[in-house]
Amino acid sequence: MDWEYIDLQAKQWVKEAGDKIRESFSKTLNIQTKSNPNDLVTNIDKEIEQFFINKIRKTFENHRILGEEGFGDEVNNLDGVVWIIDPIDGTMNFIHQQRNFAISLGVYENGIGKIGLIYDVAHGELYHAINGKGAFMNDSPLPKLNKVAxxxxxxxxxxxxxxxxxxxxxxxxxxxxxxxxxxxxxxxxxxxxxxxxxxxxxxxxxxxxxxxxxxxxxxxxxxxxxxxxxxxxxxxxxxxxxxxxxxxxxxxxxxxxxxxxxxxx
Incomplete structure (x- = not known):
């Protein structure tokens, strides 16, 4: 499996999705509730998830997708390659603040995390890691975590x-x-x-x-x-x-x- 290529594609799509979200800041959102009045979803959440699904299915047709808004596959195991996507994590913050939210995208193979991407859209900060190759914020490596009391x-x-x-x-x-x-x-x-x-x-x-x-x-x-x-x-x-x-x-x-x-x- 060419994880470097998958990672390259994922980063490109995450940044494109971030551009789409930033463009929405000046537009009126269609806001709906899900499980309760504080569990919100917008048209942007749905559009961004569908954007990722379209890209993944065209490029990696054998990969499966587990997405928050339900547009992906019915996933009851992690066999093979599964993309796990939250198009906007922190929707309430997105609606009220237009900051303190992120795109979250994990790629797993047979239950093992291979790629993690979290994009702080408002600040243009992409946190990313490939299993075994370190973790980064944009191009800067993140140091290992130290013990603390x-x-x-x-x-x-x-x-x-x-x-x-x-x-x-x-x-x-x-x-x-x-x-x-x-x-x-x-x-x-x-x-x-x-x-x-x-x-x-x-x-x-x-x-x-x-x-x-x-x-x-x-x-x-x-x-x-x-x-x-x-x-x-x-x-x-x-x-x-x-x-x-x-x-x-x-x-x-x-x-x-x-x-x-x-x-x-």
């Missing part, structure tokens, strides 16, 4: 998870928040994973994400020595929704052992 860490975490909720006992995470140096929330899993990759934050926790939210970021994080699991410390299967803990080495195990090992979710 909880008390020195900044953790990306939605405030929902330290309030009473139906997914996790919120009391589990209060000691972690209290012990950490600080917390942040950006509203886009792809960029929050990128921020771990670049050291802007040290860990990211979420209770329920889909494969297209995390597939690209996992390739980038693991290429830098970071750890990607669910909150039980188990590997993700990239076919179903799951919790997520992304962290620097050492910190990941500390969070699992000291704060989450008695968790109920």
């Amino acid at each position: 909880v008390k020195e860490s900044i953790i990306a975490l939605n405030a929902t998870w330290v309030m009473e909720n139906h997914r996790i006992d919120h009391n589990l995470l209060i000691p972690l928040v209290r012990e950490a140096r600080g917390t942040r929330s950006y509203g886009t899993a792809a960029l929050e994973m990128v921020f771990v990759a670049t050291g802007r934050v040290d860990a990211y926790i979420s209770m329920r994400l889909s494969p297209w939210d995390v597939a690209a970021g996992a390739v980038i994080i693991e290429e830098l020595g970071g750890i990607v699991t669910n909150l039980r410390g188990k590997k993700l299967d990239f076919l179903s929704k799951d919790s997520l803990l992304v962290a620097k080495p050492g910190l990941h195990q500390s969070i699992i052992n000291e704060y989450l090992n008695e968790g109920k979710w």
Whole structure:
């Protein structure tokens, strides 16, 4: 498999898609709700996913596609090559802010992440990795991640998870928040994973994400020595929704052992 060629094509398409999104900033969006009033999708999300699908099917006809908006294939296994796409991760931010969102594109072969691309469209920053070849922001290599203690860490975490909720006992995470140096929330899993990759934050926790939210970021994080699991410390299967803990080495195990090992979710 010529992963360099696949990566080259994917980067070109991601940048073209970014241009299309930027052009939409001055246009009126058609906004619809999905599972609830805060789960939004726009005509741009749908158009960008269809753009990727058309490009992939014309160029790599044997590859399958798992996309957030449902225009791809019915994917119930990761046999062969599967593209996992979120055309706009952080749609609410896209609508309200026109920043803090990203295109997220992961390419997997037989369940192994081979290519990860996350494009911060508003800032023109493309984070990318090919398995075994390092990770980059545009043309600049990203350094390997170093260990950090909880008390020195900044953790990306939605405030929902330290309030009473139906997914996790919120009391589990209060000691972690209290012990950490600080917390942040950006509203886009792809960029929050990128921020771990670049050291802007040290860990990211979420209770329920889909494969297209995390597939690209996992390739980038693991290429830098970071750890990607669910909150039980188990590997993700990239076919179903799951919790997520992304962290620097050492910190990941500390969070699992000291704060989450008695968790109920």
